[in-house]
Amino acid sequence: MLQARLLRGAPELLEFHAQELPQRDDLCGAFCGALALRAAGIEETAGEPLDQDAVALAAGSVVSRGREPGTLPHGEPGRRDYRLVLPEVADPEVSGTTAAGVRSAIERLSDGRLEAIPLAGPWTTAALDGFFDLAAGLQGEVTLLANLATRHLWGSHAGVPALLAHLLTGERTGPAPDWDVGHFACVVGCVTGPAGRLYILADTYPSLGDDGVHLQPAERLAAAIDRRDMPAGGVIAVVRPADAAALRSGAAALGLQERMWDNGTVTLEALG
DSSP: OOEEEEOTTHHHHHHHHHHHOSOOTTOHHHHHHHHHHHHTTOOEETTEEOSHHHHHHHHTOBEESSOOTTSSOTTOOOOOOOSSOOOEESOGGGOBOOHHHHHHHHHHHTTTSOEEEEEEEOOOHHHHHHHHHHHHTSSSOEEEEEEEEGGGSOOTTOOHHHHHHHHHHOOOOOOOOSOOOEEEEEEEEEEEOSSOEEEEEEOSOTTTTBTTEEEEEHHHHHHHHHOTTSSOOEEEEEEOHHHHHHHHHHHHHTTOEEOOOOOSOOOHHHHO
């Protein structure tokens, strides 16, 4: 028996996700932040749309002046049609959005209607499964922004036989990763079977999975979020204030630490 479950707010998130694809260069964190706002029904502030550019500006995102080869999924041309003027940095290795910037932007642009709770781990399969179940049981909308390492994921075009084998028998062999970067993506749901669980990710490029939506084994996603072999990662859980206490206490019971992490992105302060 297979069981599928979506987080509250996921249908609204996926609707906006389809409209907003693909992310603009260096704005994966801002892209996901915009999805979190839209999942909660927050579409604009001061008459301005709450899209990835608005979140990027509020988060202090820094874009690279040029793009290094191999930093995008295969077949993606990139997108640099920024709606707003964003600060630039010469080194593409440190461009992007800090986790702290994403958190701050969501809380500020939601005008207190949302809390963004950073959970730095340790991320094991058991912790991930327990945390998702906790989030899925909340009363209000919830979005999970995973700051992950793509090198640990399955390739996003895993076929039905491989996916079913994981769910039914626990098979862990799957396609090689599509790319190798630090990245943000949203976890919106899961499919659970007798021997495994697959998480549904809303990603930032249409070439990944089916128009940016793909499935990942729990073990692979937990390792990707834990990011032990590159600058740190974690999950930013975006919830209504009424659900924040329950999420915090449940996360602590799972052994997850509430704190920010340094994902290797430069800050505006560092740029001077």
